Amino acid sequence: xxxxxxxxLSHPLVNARLSQxxxxxxxxxxxxxxxxxxxxxxxxxxxxNLEEETFQGQTPVGPFTGTTIKPKVGLTPILRAGLGMTDxxxxxxxxxxxxxxxxxxxxxxxxxxxxxxxxxxxxxxxxVPPIDTCFxxxxxxATGGTAxxxxxxxxxxxxxxxxxxxxxxxxxxxxxNHVHTEYPELEIWVAAVDPTLTHDGLISPGLGDTxxxxxxxxxx
Numbered sequence: 001x002x003x004x005x006x007x008x009l010s011h012p013l014v015n016a017r018l019s020q021x022x023x024x025x026x027x028x029x030x031x032x033x034x035x036x037x038x039x040x041x042x043x044x045x046x047x048x049n050l051e052e053e054t055f056q057g058q059t060p061v062g063p064f065t066g067t068t069i070k071p072k073v074g075l076t077p078i079l080r081a082g083l084g085m086t087d088x089x090x091x092x093x094x095x096x097x098x099x100x101x102x103x104x105x106x107x108x109x110x111x112x113x114x115x116x117x118x119x120x121x122x123x124x125x126x127x128v129p130p131i132d133t134c135f136x137x138x139x140x141x142a143t144g145g146t147a148x149x150x151x152x153x154x155x156x157x158x159x160x161x162x163x164x165x166x167x168x169x170x171x172x173x174x175x176x177n178h179v180h181t182e183y184p185e186l187e188i189w190v191a192a193v194d195p196t197l198t199h200d201g202l203i204s205p206g207l208g209d210t211x212x213x214x215x216x217x218x219x220x
Contacts, residue, residue: 006180009045009191014038018170018192021207028216032084035139035169035214038191039088042167046135046189047092069093071163074131078103078138078150081211085137085167097131100124101153103146125157134159139210141171141190143201144178151183161185169210170194172203 020026021034052067073096077086082101090096101124134154141147147166154164161183168190174197176190196204212218 005185005187006176007045007187007189008193009041009189011041014041014191021169022205024208026213028213031213035084035210036088038169039085039137039139039167040091042085042169042189042191043089043092043135046165046167046187050133071132072097072130074099074129074134074159076101076134076136076150076154078136078146081139081214082137084139084210084214085169089135089137089167099126101150103149125153129158131159132163134164136164136166138166139169140203140207141166141168141175141179142197142203142206143172144175144182147175147179148182151179151186165189170203170207172197172206175203 017034017037021031021038026034051070053070055066055068057064057066073093075086075089075093075096075098077083077098077100079100079102086098090098136147136150136154138147138150147168151161151164151166155161162185165187166179166189168188170192171190172194176188176193179186179188194203194206198204207213209218
């Protein structure tokens with residue numbers, strides 16, 4: 001499964017931040033900040049090969065040749081947890097367009113990989129994509145169904161797979177394998193991978209419900 005299209009971050013700062021996020025005692029404020037910080041590192045690592053173009057400028061001392069990012073970047077957070085990653089990517093691409101995708105998981109059996117289907121209920125994609133590169137933002141890739149549904153929507157929109165990157169904070173081996181099998185040419189960037197899924201299709205040990213933890217809506 002691991003190839004040039006599949007990248008797992010290996011960095012002490014990411015490991016420490018993720019360990020803090022795993023703790024049930026971590027507040028929503030600290031959880032949001034941790035997701036932001038990891039997303040920022042993901043964004044930096046995932047954009048190493050973005051095409052640049054040059055321009056001629058002037059410093060207070062003399063002329064110089066500078067660079068700008070050439071492609072028009074679009075961000076596609078999967079609601080609602082993907083919103084937790086959006087600000088970090090906007091700090092890297094302040095003029096990026098943001099297109100929200102609403103998806104929810106409908107359960108059809110107790111088998112985690114194939115028993116959860118992603119259903120689209122909201123989309124803010126214009127008729128024609130005005131972007132060159134699209135980053136799909138999804139903090140957790142559990143069964144992979146939601147990510148695959150989002151990818152299908154972006155591909156149908158007209159963005160080629162070579163111009164799409166999936167960014168995730170955490171994924172399960174099974175879920176990431178599912179996405180990779182469905183879309184072997186997709187570039188995937190994930191901060192860490194957990195080994196198992198529960199019978200309900202949740203990553204274990206995981207982070208819990210990322211949306212609830214981000215927005216402090218955990219039911220007690």
